[in-house]
Amino acid sequence: MKQLSDLLREAKADAPPMRYDVGDVVALGRRRRNRRTATWAVAVAVVVATAGVALVVPRGPAAVPTPPVASPTSVAPSATGPFYNYSFRGFTVPGYRVTPSRLTLDSSLATVFKAGSSGLEQEAQASVEAYRPGVEPRIEGTVTETEPINGHRAFWNDDLLYWEYAEGLLASVGGKVSRAELRTLATAFVPGRGQPSRVAMKVGYLPAGYRLVTVSESFSGSYVELVPEAGVRTMASRPGENLTTMTIPGELAIAVTIPRDGLPNPAKLTCADKGGCRVAVGGGYRLSVNGEGMTTAELKKIARAVVAVTDPGKASTWLDADEAFPTSALLTGIK
Amino acid sequence: MSDSEAEFRTFVAARMESLRGLAYLTCGDWQAAEDAVMAALSKLYVKWSRVENPDAYARTAVVRAAIDETRRPWWRRERAHGHAMPDRVVPDGAPVVDERLRMRAALSRLPAKQRAVIVLRFLEGLNVQETAAALKCPEGTVKAYTSRGLDALRQILGTELEARHEAAF
Numbered sequence: 001m002k003q004l005s006d007l008l009r010e011a012k013a014d015a016p017p018m019r020y021d022v023g024d025v026v027a028l029g030r031r032r033r034n035r036r037t038a039t040w041a042v043a044v045a046v047v048v049a050t051a052g053v054a055l056v057v058p059r060g061p062a063a064v065p066t067p068p069v070a071s072p073t074s075v076a077p078s079a080t081g082p083f084y085n086y087s088f089r090g091f092t093v094p095g096y097r098v099t100p101s102r103l104t105l106d107s108s109l110a111t112v113f114k115a116g117s118s119g120l121e122q123e124a125q126a127s128v129e130a131y132r133p134g135v136e137p138r139i140e141g142t143v144t145e146t147e148p149i150n151g152h153r154a155f156w157n158d159d160l161l162y163w164e165y166a167e168g169l170l171a172s173v174g175g176k177v178s179r180a181e182l183r184t185l186a187t188a189f190v191p192g193r194g195q196p197s198r199v200a201m202k203v204g205y206l207p208a209g210y211r212l213v214t215v216s217e218s219f220s221g222s223y224v225e226l227v228p229e230a231g232v233r234t235m236a237s238r239p240g241e242n243l244t245t246m247t248i249p250g251e252l253a254i255a256v257t258i259p260r261d262g263l264p265n266p267a268k269l270t271c272a273d274k275g276g277c278r279v280a281v282g283g284g285y286r287l288s289v290n291g292e293g294m295t296t297a298e299l300k301k302i303a304r305a306v307v308a309v310t311d312p313g314k315a316s317t318w319l320d321a322d323e324a325f326p327t328s329a330l331l332t333g334i335k
Numbered sequence: 336m337s338d339s340e341a342e343f344r345t346f347v348a349a350r351m352e353s354l355r356g357l358a359y360l361t362c363g364d365w366q367a368a369e370d371a372v373m374a375a376l377s378k379l380y381v382k383w384s385r386v387e388n389p390d391a392y393a394r395t396a397v398v399r400a401a402i403d404e405t406r407r408p409w410w411r412r413e414r415a416h417g418h419a420m421p422d423r424v425v426p427d428g429a430p431v432v433d434e435r436l437r438m439r440a441a442l443s444r445l446p447a448k449q450r451a452v453i454v455l456r457f458l459e460g461l462n463v464q465e466t467a468a469a470l471k472c473p474e475g476t477v478k479a480y481t482s483r484g485l486d487a488l489r490q491i492l493g494t495e496l497e498a499r500h501e502a503a504f
Contacts, residue, residue: 004488008458011438012356016365020373022347026340028373029380251446292446 032141083331084215084321086110086194087130093188096181098128102216103197103321105235107131111218112175112185119219126175128185130165137162137170149186165191196320199224200256200312201287203325205305207298210252212329215321221257221285221312224321226329252291256308259286269303271296281308343383347376350390354397360454361401363443371400394459395469402447441491445484448472452480453488 086100086108095115102109112126113119131137144156154163160174161182171189173182197215200222211232214225227235228250259265264278265286271277276290277299289303309317322330351372358368375396379389386392442450448470455466456477463481467474 004453004457004485005460007438007492008360008454010435011442012359013435015352015355015359018351018355019366019369022344022351025347025351025373025376026344026380028377029343032377033381 084212085196087132088189088191088194091188091190093184096125096177096185098185098188100194100197101218102214104214105132105232106135106137108194112173112177124175126173126177126182126185128171128173128189130171130189130191131169133169135170137172146183149183154186161186165189196322198222198315198318199321199324200285200309200318201254201324202307202309202319203254203302203305203329204307205302206252206326206329207294207302208328210329211331212321212325213331217315217318221255222318223253223255223257226252226254232331250291250293252294252302253289254302254306255288256281256285256312257288258284269300271300271303277303279303281312283311283313285312339384343380346389346393350393351376354393357394357454357459358397358401358404360442360458361398361447361451362404363439363450364404367404368401371404372397375400391469394455398451398455398469399471402451437492441488444491445487449480449484449487452477453484456481 084103086103088100088108088110090097090099090110092098092115097113097115097117098110099113099119100108100110102111107129109130110128111119111124112128113123114125117123129137139157139162141158146154146156146161148154149163150165152164152166154161156162156179159179160172161179162170162172163186165171169191171186171191173185173189175182177185198217199215200217201224206226209229210226211229212224212226213232213235214223216223231250264270265280265284266278267280269277269279276288277296278286278288281287285308287303287306287308289299289306291299291302294302309319311317354372354375355365355368358371359365362368362371375393378396379386379393382392383389442453445453451470452466455461455469456463461469463474463477466477470477
């Protein structure tokens with residue numbers, strides 16, 4: 001009989017060569033210490049302002065880390081219809097195209113591609129994230145003030161550029177591109193008039209109480225996450241922590257994606273104990289359904305009630321998220 | 336170079352590799368694991384003279400940074416389309432390699448925090464209380480995650496699995 005500790009040791013064997021050495025660690029540590037010293041006063045302001053809002057306004061306007069602290073107005077996001085719309089439209093800047101691609105309880109996120117790129121995941125250059133009202137993104141480490149963007153306060157937190165895109169609302173941009181280009185992207189951002197998020201499936205059955213909390217669309221396909229109602233409450237009570245479904249018990253994930261993991265793409269629905277259900281759908285895509293703690297029978301029932309669009313490769317055939325799920329799965333408000 | 340910095344360098348040289356392994360088992364991606372180790376150790380550098388138990392601090396910081404790595408938007412988007420840890424075992428005839436791949440695939444199916452609990456308890460040998468302190472979560476959560484994690488691993492790997500500390504909770 002194998003010891004788990006031995007198996008774990010074996011699982012981390014065969015590591016690739018390290019990219020960093022002791023000198024790199026020390027250099028980064030020194031930079032961190034220097035930044036910390038230089039911006040000590042700003043860092044104190046962040047802690048005070050953030051803690052204040054977190055205690056007083058669980059789901060109020062985002063805490064921009066500087067006094068004056070935003071007023072404690074309760075802004076419970078209404079989730080009917082517009083909740084599943086992105087909070088901004090895609091846009092272009094010279095050399096780049098920005099496409100909304102992920103919607104969560106906390107934010108709308110867009111992927112930045114080079115102009116003319118096919119939109120493959122690995123070609124992503126950066127991401128723009130606009131936080132919903134009341135969501136306070138987790139900002140750790142040093143904050144460095146920078147020139148305002150479109151007249152609003154902006155600051156750097158390590159390599160992420162944050163700015164206030166409307167009164168009390170924050171957005172961020174970060175990625176592989178230069179700081180100047182991140183600033184250009186932020187400056188071109190215009191909030192509002194976002195399109196509905198879209199999915200490549202229609203879902204006919206879900207276990208009672210499950211709610212749609214994440215919609216992700218990309219070149220690779222369509223991916224959604226649902227959690228039980230109690231999980232939604234937990235996530236809504238801790239905005240900005242990116243809790244999503246990683247730490248919420250009972251996550252259900254449904255994907256219609258191009259298989260890239262080497263797993264079989266079976267012609268018939270195939271369900272494995274603890275391994276979820278999979279079946280090939282049109283255009284070489286694969287439907288997969290995974291649910292934490294769900295029985296295989298329940299997963300099979302869900303999978304059988306999912307109908308993928310005829311050709312997931314054609315985005316024009318996708319459905320608005322709030323049309324593709326039973327009404328009972330749509331959020332109607334967060335208290 | 337100060338004595339303190341020399342001490343820090345010695346510590347990093349001795350522990351960096353094993354911390355990377357710990358991070359890898361937690362987040363499932365070697366590159367993300369290295370980023371987690373860099374972030375954690377650079378924070379430790381700043382606090383070096385004030386930290387009483389550098390080993391415990393580093394271990395905790397690395398695991399938490401590795402969990403954070405799994406929450407990054409890009410990472411999560413990529414997770415939707417396949418794990419960095421191989422999800423399929425491709426037998427190559429070498430039993431050790433097969434076993435390694437099977438274990439990685441099994442771990443990749445656990446949620447990140449559950450994986451962290453399993454790794455801290457059964458690789459690092461922490462008890463329930465120490466694991467709860469490291470992850471800043473209740474002891475009950477550690478017990479539940481240990482139980483669920485072991486159950487899942489047994490089902491994925493088969494029953495030929497013994498966990499020395501299982502009786503400890």
